[in-house]
Amino acid sequence: ETGVTQSPTHLIKTRGQQVTLRCSSQSGHNTVSWYQQALGQGPQFIFQYYREEENGRGNFPPRFSGLQFPNYSSELNVNALELDDSALYLCASSLSPARNTEAFFGQGTRLTVV
Amino acid sequence: DAKTTQPTSMDCAEGRAANLPCNHSTISGNEYVYWYRQIHSQGPQYIIHGLKNNETNEMASLIITEDRKSSTLILPHATLRDTAVYYCIVRVATGTGTASKLTFGTGTRLQVTL
Numbered sequence: 001e002t003g004v005t006q007s008p009t010h011l012i013k014t015r016g017q018q019v020t021l022r023c024s025s026q027s028g029h030n031t032v033s034w035y036q037q038a039l040g041q042g043p044q045f046i047f048q049y050y051r052e053e054e055n056g057r058g059n060f061p062p063r064f065s066g067l068q069f070p071n072y073s074s075e076l077n078v079n080a081l082e083l084d085d086s087a088l089y090l091c092a093s094s095l096s097p098a099r100n101t102e103a104f105f106g107q108g109t110r111l112t113v114v
Numbered sequence: 115d116a117k118t119t120q121p122t123s124m125d126c127a128e129g130r131a132a133n134l135p136c137n138h139s140t141i142s143g144n145e146y147v148y149w150y151r152q153i154h155s156q157g158p159q160y161i162i163h164g165l166k167n168n169e170t171n172e173m174a175s176l177i178i179t180e181d182r183k184s185s186t187l188i189l190p191h192a193t194l195r196d197t198a199v200y201y202c203i204v205r206v207a208t209g210t211g212t213a214s215k216l217t218f219g220t221g222t223r224l225q226v227t228l
Contacts, residue, residue: 004157033215042201042218043158048208056213090157092216099146099205099214100165105157 003027004093004106012112013081021076021109025093031055032074033103034066037088049074050097078111086113117141117204123223126196132189134222136202139183146205147178148216149187151198158201158218161187192226199223 003026013019025032031050035043045058049068063079072093078085088110092103119137126132138147146165150158162169162176164185169176175188189196201221208215 035216035218042220043216045208045215045217048213048215050212056208056215058208058215088155092158097212097214099144099207100163102148102160102163103216104160105150107157108155110155 004091004104006089006091006106006109008109009107010110010112012114015081015083015113017081018077018079019081019111021078021089021091021111023074023076023091023093023106025072025074025091026104029093029095029104030072031094031097031101031103032068032072033092033094034074034076035090035092036060037090037108038084039087043088043090046076048097055097081113083113086111117206117217118202118219120200120202120219120222122220123225125225125227126189126192128193128226128228129191132187132192132196132224132226134187134189134200134202134224135184136186137184138202138204141182141204142206143182147176147182147185148203148205149174149176150201150203150216150218151196152201152221153198161200163205192224194226194228197224197226 034046148163149161199221
């Protein structure tokens with residue numbers, strides 16, 4: 001068990017709606033990364049937040065946005081939902097963004113867009 | 115843009131060592147090799163990581179070849195609970211400052227049998 005918690009665990013949204021997913025990082029971790037995992041695929045990097053600033057981004061459109069708060073918890077926002085956004089969304093926290101720092105994942109939020 | 119190649123699936127008898135190979139022939143000198151596993155649709159679980167020396171922890175051992183072009187994850191005494199998808203990952207810079215990301219492929223599905 002890691003100390004990374006995500007909410008909600010499941011939700012269903014309609015195409016065109018907006019959604020906010022939340023992540024509480026492990027104590028002492030100032031870096032949060034978000035990943036999208038489609039069915040049968042490995043997780044794909046969306047973006048990373050470090051000390052409240054976006055610190056890197058993958059190949060996702062601008063309708064995917066995020067925030068990190070002073071307590072290092074984070075939100076992922078997705079606007080104008082599309083059917084292909086249906087996936088498991090994972091957040092991972094780490095002590096720093098450095099390459100030699102392990103990242104610990106939460107259990108994910110299962111988003112279904114109908 | 116996964117930088118690793120793994121077999122799609124492997125079987126292992128319970129109690130035997132499971133040796134999971136990974137090729138990462140284009141790895142750069144400062145990129146780390148990480149191993150995670152994922153059971154059903156839970157969040158990926160960190161196993162181990164290394165740069166060029168062999169590493170061991172309570173879960174597994176990581177053997178990295180001298181040229182760093184391949185590695186092997188060893189689970190010394192596999193149990194049924196080790197059945198999962200195992201991801202070999204090269205942690206790469208995202209190109210912006212300190213950020214780095216885990217680039218997942220499709221992993222190896224390990225089935226541990228009685």
